[in-house]
Amino acid sequence: MEFPPNIWSYVLILPIAVGMLVTALILVWWERRLLGWWQDRKGPNRVWPWAGGFGQAIADAVKLLAKDDWVPPFGDRLLFVLAPAIVAGSMLMAYVVVPWAPRDSGLIITDSNIAILWFLAMSSLAVYGVLLAGFSSNNKYALLGGLRAAAQMVTYEVFMALSLMGVVILAGSFSLLDIVEDQAELWNIGPQFVGFVIFLLAGLAETHRLPFDLPEAEHELTGGFHTEYSGMKFGLIMAAEYLGLIITSAMIVLLFFGGWLLPPALQVLVPTGLTSTLVGLGVFAAKIMVFINFFILLRAAIPRPRYDQLMSLGWKILLPLSLVNVLGTGAWMLWTG
Amino acid sequence: MESLFYIAAVTALASTVMVVTGKNASHALIYLIVSLLSVAVIFFLLGAPFAAALEVVVYAGAIVVLFLFVVMMLNLGKGSVAREHAWLRPSMWILPCLLTVPLFLGLVYALSGEPAQTAAAMVSPKTVGTQLFGPYLLAVELAGILLLAALVGAYHLGRRYLSERREEV
Numbered sequence: 001m002e003f004p005p006n007i008w009s010y011v012l013i014l015p016i017a018v019g020m021l022v023t024a025l026i027l028v029w030w031e032r033r034l035l036g037w038w039q040d041r042k043g044p045n046r047v048w049p050w051a052g053g054f055g056q057a058i059a060d061a062v063k064l065l066a067k068d069d070w071v072p073p074f075g076d077r078l079l080f081v082l083a084p085a086i087v088a089g090s091m092l093m094a095y096v097v098v099p100w101a102p103r104d105s106g107l108i109i110t111d112s113n114i115a116i117l118w119f120l121a122m123s124s125l126a127v128y129g130v131l132l133a134g135f136s137s138n139n140k141y142a143l144l145g146g147l148r149a150a151a152q153m154v155t156y157e158v159f160m161a162l163s164l165m166g167v168v169i170l171a172g173s174f175s176l177l178d179i180v181e182d183q184a185e186l187w188n189i190g191p192q193f194v195g196f197v198i199f200l201l202a203g204l205a206e207t208h209r210l211p212f213d214l215p216e217a218e219h220e221l222t223g224g225f226h227t228e229y230s231g232m233k234f235g236l237i238m239a240a241e242y243l244g245l246i247i248t249s250a251m252i253v254l255l256f257f258g259g260w261l262l263p264p265a266l267q268v269l270v271p272t273g274l275t276s277t278l279v280g281l282g283v284f285a286a287k288i289m290v291f292i293n294f295f296i297l298l299r300a301a302i303p304r305p306r307y308d309q310l311m312s313l314g315w316k317i318l319l320p321l322s323l324v325n326v327l328g329t330g331a332w333m334l335w336t337g
Numbered sequence: 338m339e340s341l342f343y344i345a346a347v348t349a350l351a352s353t354v355m356v357v358t359g360k361n362a363s364h365a366l367i368y369l370i371v372s373l374l375s376v377a378v379i380f381f382l383l384g385a386p387f388a389a390a391l392e393v394v395v396y397a398g399a400i401v402v403l404f405l406f407v408v409m410m411l412n413l414g415k416g417s418v419a420r421e422h423a424w425l426r427p428s429m430w431i432l433p434c435l436l437t438v439p440l441f442l443g444l445v446y447a448l449s450g451e452p453a454q455t456a457a458a459m460v461s462p463k464t465v466g467t468q469l470f471g472p473y474l475l476a477v478e479l480a481g482i483l484l485l486a487a488l489v490g491a492y493h494l495g496r497r498y499l500s501e502r503r504e505e506v
Contacts, residue, residue, distance in 0.1 A: 079363065113461060117390035124398025128370065131402065135363065135409045143409065150406050154399060161394070174462055 009109045016100075016109065017092055024242035029057035031296050038300040061235070069231030072137060079136035084229065084236035087129030091243040094122035098250050099177050100284060101260055105277035108177070115176040116168065119251060120161050123206055126244070127153045130208070130215060133237065134225035145224030148307060149215035152205055155314045160202035162322040166195040166329040167255050180259035184267070187258040191332075194325045196256045198318050203252065205310070207244035210299040214307050249291035253284065260284040342382050349375035360421040362408050366401060373397040387462040 029044060033053065036043025047055030071080055097115035100107040112118060127150060134146015168174060170191065171182035179188075189196055205212040216224035223229075226237050253259060260280030261267050270279050305313070352372040359365035373396045380389035469477055 076363070079367070082367075112386065114386045114390045117387070117394060121390055121393035121398060124394055124402075127398070127402055128405070131405055131409070132363075132367075135405070147406070147409060150402055150409075154402055157398070 008106060012107070012109050013096075016095055020092065020095055020243060020246060021239060023246060024239045025057050025061055026054075027242045027245065027292065028060065028238065029054055031299075032056075034293065034296050035300050038297070064232055064235040067231040069233060070228075072139070072228050075138040075228065076136040079132045080228075081233070083129045083133035083136060084233045084240070085129075086132065087126050087240040088236045088243065090122045090125040090129065091240045091247065093125075094119050094247050095243075097176055098247070098254070099180065099259065101277045101280035103177050103181070104272075105280065107277065107281065111175055111177050113173065113175050116164055116174045116179075116255075119247070120157070120164075123160075123244075123247075124153075124157055126240070127157075129237075129240070130225050133229065134215075137225075137228035139228055141222045142225050142227045145215045145217070145221050145227070148217075149208060149225055152208070152212070152214060152310065155311060156202040156205035156318075159198055159314070159319050159322040160206060162319070162326060163195045163198035163202060164255060165326045166192045169326070169329045169333055176254050176259075180254055180261065183258040183261060185264055187256065187261075187263075189256045192256060192325075192329070194321060195329075196252070198322050198325070199252065199255070201313075201318060203248035204295070204298070205314070207241065207248055209241070209245060209295055211302040211304045212310060214304065214310060217304065245292060245295055246288065249288045249295065250284075252291050253287040257287055259287075342379060345375045345378040345382070348372075349379070358425065360418045360425065362417065362421075363405065366405050366408060369404075370397050370401050373401065384458060385460045387460060387465050 033043040033045070043053070044056035045053035047053055047059050071077055096109045097112055097118050098108070099111065103111075130149040130153070131146050134142045134144075134149065137143070167179060167188050170188065171179040173179065173182075201212075208215050213224075215221075216226070218224070221227070226234060229237060260283050262270065262279070262283055270276050349372050352368040352375065355368040356365045356372060359368060373392060377389040377392040377397070380386075380392060
């Protein structure tokens with residue numbers, strides 16, 4: 001990795017950040033349509049019916065911007081304003097290390113030899129946003145949600161990192177470009193299936209998506225940590241949730257499903273140059289979309305577990321399993337040399 | 338590069354001063370996070386990206402979260418700010434300042450001598466690993482035993498609480 005990075009990296013930052021925020025906006029509408037379809041109802045389809053109701057996303061954004069932005073006078077004003085910015089900011093920062101297309105295309109802000117650690121660091125900083133949002137609201141529901149979020153995310157961070165170590169051992173590098181190129185012959189989903197399952201569950205808990213959305217749990221905690229938020233501050237928290245959903249899907253694809261690579265038999269047919277960049281970008285986006293839809297299906301299909309069940313699943317099953325996975329992968333690599 | 342270092346260093350110093358003098362515990366912890374993040378930037382600029390990432394993941398991402406967790410549980414309000422205010426009288430600072438004088442003199446002496454070797458080469462994660470499990474193996478083992486002792490202690494405390502709960506039921 002070169003430092004300081006070349007000018008091209010700086011140019012890429014703005015389109016990627018704006019692109020991700022717009023994608024998050026589209027996903028809000030997309031999720032509601034899919035949920036409607038799976039639950040035998042229509043979902044938002046009235047605004048711009050010729051576009052499948054997509055205008056709803058824009059109407060929602062305008063509504064959030066125009067709404068009264070109320071800051072609770074009984075809370076901690078500084079932290080209350082800071083918290084949504086921390087959540088959304090740290091989630092956006094994680095996109096810095098995502099390679100969108102093959103190495104020679106240059107569609108990556110920075111190829112770092114600590115890329116995976118960077119992603120883990122940013123997702124661990126996002127905890128503060130949720131925690132501070134709950135704390136600064138000075139509301140018992142928000143506080144309970146914040147406490148739950150802190151315990152849940154710190155727990156699942158531990159073996160989120162451990163579940164990735166098997167992939168790191170196989171590729172011999174923390175760089176995401178190296179890891180994807182290492183999967184040219186065989187995607188990691190085969191040898192690292194256990195790691196994939198653990199990372200999937202940890203990613204769900206880390207982004208507190210349903211069914212692991214206990215920090216929000218609207219049935220018991222009103223709105224959880226963001227009970228007191230309104231207007232665009234709530235919009236930022238919402239955007240951060242979808243940014244987290246996209247980055248988690250992107251990491252799953254990069255680490256376990258060969259990133260921008262087609263299956264080995266088809267990959268040899270792709271010519272080099274600009275075509276490989278475009279094909280790579282399309283394949284990567286399609287794979288990410290599959291996982292986003294899978295996460296939405298989980299939301300529609302599975303009820304929320306109890307909080308102690310979530311914690312004991314983490315510490316008693318997933319943590320030992322991920323340690324065994326690291327040990328087994330290490331032993332296998334030593335054995336085969 | 339050098340100007341980035343000075344920006345990070347000034348941020349680290351200023352935020353650390355705010356941690357020490359701050360009267361609101363949760364705000365002080367936010368400054369502590371800023372301080373840790375700027376130290377991570379300094380590590381990165383010195384050519385140790387692995388240490389920088391671990392600084393953020395472990396210190397800023399895990400340890401301070403636990404501090405904040407405890408502060409939230411205690412629910413400190415205006416009373417504790419007033420108490421801190423009473424504790425942090427100006428005369429409080431005399432002894433700590435005197436005690437730091439020898440440290441400061443040592444620092445001036447060290448800096449006035451030969452310019453220290455700064456690491457120009459990048460320290461890769463692989464180098465850190467081979468060093469930890471090579472020359473520094475003893476330190477790793479000692480840290481492991483310390484953590485094991487902490488784990489056993491935490492289990493003991495938790496178990497006593499659980500058995501008391503069971504008797505009540």
